[in-house]
Amino acid sequence: MQEDFYHSELLKRLVENRLTPADKVEIGNLSDQQKEAFEEISDILQFSSNYEIPKGRDKTTIWGDLENQLEENKISKKVPTIALWPKMQMAIAASLILLLGVFYFSKKRSTEATTNNGEHHVVYLPDSSKVHLNAASRLKFSARTWEEKREVQLWGEAFFEVKKGSKFDVISHLGTVSVLGTSFNVYDRDSKYKVACYTGKVQVKTKNSGSPTILTPGKSLELNDDSNVFSTAQFDEKADSWWQEGIFSYEGTPLTEVLYEMERQFAIRIESEDQSYRSYTGAFSNDDLEEALITVLRPMGLTYKFKNKQIVIISKSTPKN
Numbered sequence: 313m314q315e316d317f318y319h320s321e322l323l324k325r326l327v328e329n330r331l332t333p334a335d336k337v338e339i340g341n342l343s344d345q346q347k348e349a350f351e352e353i354s355d356i357l358q359f360s361s362n363y364e365i366p367k368g369r370d371k372t373t374i375w376g377d378l379e380n381q382l383e384e385n386k387i388s389k390k391v392p393t394i395a396l397w398p399k400m401q402m403a404i405a406a407s408l409i410l411l412l413g414v415f416y417f418s419k420k421r422s423t424e425a426t427t428n429n430g431e432h433h434v435v436y437l438p439d440s441s442k443v444h445l446n447a448a449s450r451l452k453f454s455a456r457t458w459e460e461k462r463e464v465q466l467w468g469e470a471f472f473e474v475k476k477g478s479k480f481d482v483i484s485h486l487g488t489v490s491v492l493g494t495s496f497n498v499y500d501r502d503s504k505y506k507v508a509c510y511t512g513k514v515q516v517k518t519k520n521s522g523s524p525t526i527l528t529p530g531k532s533l534e535l536n537d538d539s540n541v542f543s544t545a546q547f548d549e550k551a552d553s554w555w556q557e558g559i560f561s562y563e564g565t566p567l568t569e570v571l572y573e574m575e576r577q578f579a580i581r582i583e584s585e586d587q588s589y590r591s592y593t594g595a596f597s598n599d600d601l602e603e604a605l606i607t608v609l610r611p612m613g614l615t616y617k618f619k620n621k622q623i624v625i626i627s628k629s630t631p632k633n
Contacts, residue, residue, distance in 0.1 A: 326350065425451045427468075430579030432556075437464070441480070444471040444556045447576040469499045471556055486537055487518035496527075503537035504569075508547055518542065554595070561595040570596075570608060571626075578604070583619070584626035 449468025
């Protein structure tokens with residue numbers, strides 16, 4: 313299979329949203345320029361997902377049009393793909409914009425962005441507000457009514473950079489955050505709800521609170537729904553924003569919570585004895601699984617072994633004689 317044809321097939325699966333685990337591994341092995349190209353095209357596809365395809369068109373047809381367009385502008389096959397790809401990057405992106413432009417005629421009632429375990433994604437809202445979506449999270453909003461009501465629903469965790477304008481609401485299971493224009497983080501998983509304000513002011517109303525709480529930069533609010541414990545505190549703005557760069561920092565956090573985050577970041581399942589009574593202070597990176605396991609477990613006197621590529625078993629370290 314010729315190299316340039318292979319990448320054409322890879323792009324086709326990207327457009328049709330059917331990348332396989334093997335494809336994702338292959339993308340990880342591409343050059344930095346090639347990875348950048350895939351990221352740019354992914355962003356274009358994400359933006360276009362706000363719109364629906366008119367009758368008589370589908371992504372397969374659109375891809376066929378794109379292939380024909382690329383074939384007409386193709387540089388000689390004698391040029392290696394690695395050299396060809398960066399030069400074609402913007403042409404491909406521009407072609408996608410033109411071909412996917414047919415999406416723009418009719419907006420969907422709602423748009424959803426979802427990340428699986430091991431995935432992060434950046435979502436641009438209709439007003440160009442930016443959302444960094446953490447692993448195993450979901451965001452939903454209406455493009456049709458956006459100008460009248462800037463409102464999103466969130467399951468999981470996301471960092472928001474909101475453009476100034478009318479009131480902007482983030483609705484999740486345990487509370488609602490309201491702002492005009494600011495940056496903040498929202499975490500809503502299981503029974504834990506946490507909001508951290510980075511710039512501007514944030515108004516938070518939890519489902520159990522009688523009146524809203526105003527947060528200013530460097531202030532956070534946390535609710536544990538199981539124990540109904542509600543608290544506000546100062547936080548380290550730099551440390552708490554690291555997760556967008558793949559660094560997860562903790563201070564006195566239940567170890568089980570840290571292990572759950574590792575499951576989400578590495579798309580694995582961790583089997584362990586009850587660790588709910590233990591707390592962890594430190595950080596791990598989602599770049600390397602084994603390094604992360606060592607970083608978190610070794611100070612706790614714990615060790616690990618792999619049952620297979622996706623299951624990690626944790627146990628107490630055995631003292632050496």
